[in-house]
Amino acid sequence: DTEVTQTPKHLVMGMTNKKSLKCEQHMGHRAMYWYKQKAKKPPELMFVYSYEKLSINESVPSRFSPECPNSSLLNLHLHALQPEDSALYLCASSQPGLNEKLFFGSGTQLSVL
Amino acid sequence: KQEVTQIPAALSVPEGENLVLNCSFTDSAIYNLQWFRQDPGKGLTSLLLIQSSQREQTSGRLNASLDKSSGRSTLYIAASQPGDSATYLCAVGGFQKLVFGTGTRLLVSP
Numbered sequence: 001d002t003e004v005t006q007t008p009k010h011l012v013m014g015m016t017n018k019k020s021l022k023c024e025q026h027m028g029h030r031a032m033y034w035y036k037q038k039a040k041k042p043p044e045l046m047f048v049y050s051y052e053k054l055s056i057n058e059s060v061p062s063r064f065s066p067e068c069p070n071s072s073l074l075n076l077h078l079h080a081l082q083p084e085d086s087a088l089y090l091c092a093s094s095q096p097g098l099n100e101k102l103f104f105g106s107g108t109q110l111s112v113l
Numbered sequence: 114k115q116e117v118t119q120i121p122a123a124l125s126v127p128e129g130e131n132l133v134l135n136c137s138f139t140d141s142a143i144y145n146l147q148w149f150r151q152d153p154g155k156g157l158t159s160l161l162l163i164q165s166s167q168r169e170q171t172s173g174r175l176n177a178s179l180d181k182s183s184g185r186s187t188l189y190i191a192a193s194q195p196g197d198s199a200t201y202l203c204a205v206g207g208f209q210k211l212v213f214g215t216g217t218r219l220l221v222s223p
Contacts, residue, residue: 004156031209042117042202042213043157056209090156098144098208099164104156 006091006105014113015081021108023074023091032074033092033102034066043090049074050096081112115140117205117214125220126193134188134217136203141181145206148177148188150199151216157202161188193221 004025031050035043048056049068065077088107094100116139149157161170161177169178174191200218204211
């Protein structure tokens with residue numbers, strides 16, 4: 001199984017809502033990532049978890065809260081988002097290391113109204 | 114701060130042509146360089162990874178080269194097919210961080 005599964009595929013939320021994005025992989029990878037991609041722009045790194053511990057936070061606003069409950073799951077909790085947060089949110093996984101390929105999920109397309 | 118640029122931004126070719134996509138980066142202190150393809154509204158698929166000590170990698174009709182000293186990489190696609198139509202992104206690897214380029218949108222016409 002070389003898949004990274006993200007749910008939901010699409011999400012529409014209001015600025016006062018609380019929602020969560022989920023990501024799951026069963027490749028035994030111990031590094032998991034959240035990226036944000038605006039339309040026609042490259043992905044930008046948000047968070048990295050390594051061995052279930054947060055290792056990188058790219059100065060992301062606190063309205064985005066990541067969680068890694070176990071080695072297979074990664075969540076992104078959303079609260080009080082702004083319309084400019086509308087984007088494709090991509091999850092990825094890899095083995096920790098210097099030269100490991102990243103495997104990406106198909107993403108959650110988020111719209112904030 | 115690492116900056117990654119890809120040229121051209123868009124490319125349209127007829128089926129069967131060989132083509133080259135270019136990627137340049139400003140900081141040569143990298144661990145690796147990866148090439149990905151992305152279909153519209155979808156995630157990224159890893160195509161090739163070149164370690165900093167390597168000069169090139171090949172997979173099927175794809176060949177990627179890396180010249181770390183000049184901050185450049187190229188992706189060569191042989192005998193292009195309509196199924197190759199996608200956006201191609203290069204990404205420069207630091208430790209646990211990838212910095213992505215601006216992408217090249219490729220359209221291969223039958």
